[in-house]
Amino acid sequence: MTSETSTYQPVTACRSPALTGTVNVPGDKSISHRSLILGSLAAGETHVTGLLEGEDVLRTAAAMRALGADVFKDAAGVWHIFGRGVGALSEPDGVLDMGNSGTAARLLMGLVASCPFTTFFCGDESLHKRPMGRIALPITEMGAKITSRSEGRFPLAVTGNQLMPIDYELPVASAQVKSAIMLAALDTPGVTRIVEPRPSRDHTENMLRHFGAEVTVTALENGSREIMLCGQQELTPTHIIVPGDPSSAAFLVVAAAIIPGSDITILNVGLNPLRDGLFETLVEMGADLDVLNVRTEAGERVGDLHVKGGPLKGIEVPASRAPSMIDEYPVLFVAAAFATGKTVMKGLRELRVKESDRLATMAVGLKACGVSLEELEDGLIIDGTGTAPSGGGTVSTELDHRIAMSFLILGLATEQPVTVDDGQVMETSFPGFVQLLESLGGQFSQGPHA
Known part of the structure; x- marks a missing residue:
């Protein structure tokens, strides 16, 4: 019993001019x-x-x-x-x-x-x-x-x-297990109690409340969090407005940050405090990123992101931030490749059991594109020069949508084009990814680069 795998469809990203424009990304x-x-x-x-x-x-x-x-x-x-x-x-x-x-x-x-x-x-x-x-x-x-x-x-x-x-x-913070x-x-029947060692994304708690359920969340003294849910509650039908996915917006934000002269705005992005770690990290790296028009919709924080291209510097990313940006690390690795100095990212063992072993897959692909790095058991240390890496690699996506999108973002700013072996996998989370970036000025071609 296995769902069918589509025929591979290579896509190539080429060095692009400054990205400009205002867009929405697909829903969270x-x-x-x-x-x-x-x-x-x-x-x-x-x-x-x-x-x-x-x-x-x-x-x-x-x-x-x-x-x-x-x-x-x-x-x-x-x-x-x-x-x-x-x-x-x-x-x-x-x-x-x-x-x-x-x-x-x-x-x-x-x-x-x-x-x-x-x-x-x-x-x-x-x-x-x-x-x-x-x-x-x-x-x-x-x-x-x-x-x-x-x-x-x-x-x-x-x-x-x-x-x-x-x-x-929970032995480790995991929104999916919780x-x-x-x-x-x-x-x-009765009360179920869950304790997570660190707060993980809380969309389930927020949405249960939006449907009328009672969920109690308590921060404990040791930094952990307790969730209490009484079973056999009825849920009330409601209306939901899904904000733009911050994990999808992350690719556009990094693209604009690493391409000189870029100036883009991404509207209606979800800014849940347990999901915004990438944006906080990019600001610490020196990215020109502003959050505008912040409001609350259906229990979730929402705003617009305005980002311009500019220099980045390497930093040490706190391991405690990982739960708030675990899906965004692949594209953060790309940003780090353009920064000046070392970017140290640890506490990422979770990435080894995602759609692929994202640490190993990203490390192999980045090295093939001229990026200097050290792979750790629980992370990467990327040594950036502040200039564009050479690019020129062809990367295996390992059927992982975030790997594919991350390397296409890399290819928009490297000296030579970057090809991913399968662009079709991006449809799992970001339909129209290439077309949206093309509307901002991104340069792509179907098939491998010459």
Whole structure:
């Protein structure tokens, strides 16, 4: 059971003139996943505008339909979700194919753990390599049964049960593990308590409140955080406006920062304080980045980003910041390649179990493009010269969308073009990535460089 892998489609990025213009980026992937899942648990109709229509999120929409919700998009682009209510999902007729989406896989494993049936999951080649044991452990402690390959890898089956509440301390900060437990707890009687060692992104907590649920979050003295959720609450249908994804905006921000003379504005970007670590880091590196028009929408902080090109300097990035920017490190590695001096980035073991081993894959590709670096077990040290690296490499994406986009950003500013072996993988999170950058002045070609 494996979803099909598309034929590879190489894309090349070439040294580009200054980027200019004002744009929007696609909707936040994390919020889009959660709006579909929680909308399907609210009894009635939920409306979602700005939903990310990338392959990962569309896998979640298909899964929620298979579990009994009515999910569709109207002619105006608004998504409608007619939910079943907490505890009222139905057994799917077939296997839930998660494609490349680790987020969808992990959240839905938690969701179906309390359902009185067996749910079968599969994914693509990349997802089948990713360990799911961190999700399996707490939900089996709650009473579900999981049958899988070694280390909890896909394909697998979750047999739901009437669960018991759990008091669980996360070994590492993980929004996906935390969210899976919370989704399992929604139809579990009693109070489930989760302690995370450091705050991780809190979109699930925010969105549960937006649907009317009571979630208590308490900061503890040692820097950890306690989340308390009482099960068997009803969710109230609502309207959700999905902000632009900060992880997608990160690529445009770095592109503008490393290309001299650039001046761009990105509108309506989500600025959740647990997601904005990259922007904070770039400012510390000297980037000309301003946040404008800050407001709150659907419980999330939103604003506009104005960034200009200019010199960057190497810094030591605090390891404690990693949970707030874990998905943005690949493109931060690119920014560091243009900075003057060493940029030290540690505490990143999580990157070795993403869609690919992002530390190893980025290190290999950056070296092939003339970047001086040292690969650590838990990070990278990049020694920038303040000038553009040579480029000229052809990079294997390892079926990882963020690897592909990061190296295309690199190629917009290197001396020689940079090619990624497959641009199709970018559709999982950022449909229209190349076209949007072309609208700002970015130079690309299909296929390998000559």
